[in-house]
Amino acid sequence: MKLEEKIKQILDVKTIVEIEKKLDLKDRTLYVWLTTPTKRNSKVEIALLKLGIRDDERLIQRIEALKDEYKKNVTFKEAHERAITQIKALLEEIEAA
Structure with missing residues (x-):
């Protein structure tokens, strides 16, 4: 399962915009992090760890x-x-x- 799908399932949302709102991230922050493999963003990483995504x-x-x-x-x-x-x-x- 892709990471984006896993996050959607955990938060019970349908779009990346809804995910960003629930995780209190700025517009397109998560999208950029997900689509750019070399991108680092501590706010996104912390939010994912709080969701229990460690794999x-x-x-x-x-x-x-x-x-x-x-x-x-x-x-x-x-x-x-x-x-x-x-x-x-x-x-x-x-x-x-």
């Missing part, structure tokens, strides 16, 4: 990419905090001398 390949890839980005950012943050701590300790030693 779409694009959503799975997007979730994995977000998890990877989060891990990378946490690693950078930890490294940055360590560097700040080391610099602070060095400055304290310099001031004490």
Whole structure:
């Protein structure tokens, strides 16, 4: 079953315009997301996840990419905090001398 048909079935609507209204999306946002495989739109993705649609390949890839980005950012943050701590300790030693 196509993703659009699955959404229509879940929301019990007939057109994409009705879907967008029910999901509180701007005009043609969902249509563009559905018809453009490389398009990313967090509002559409969040709305689909709230509907319980988790088996779409694009959503799975997007979730994995977000998890990877989060891990990378946490690693950078930890490294940055360590560097700040080391610099602070060095400055304290310099001031004490």
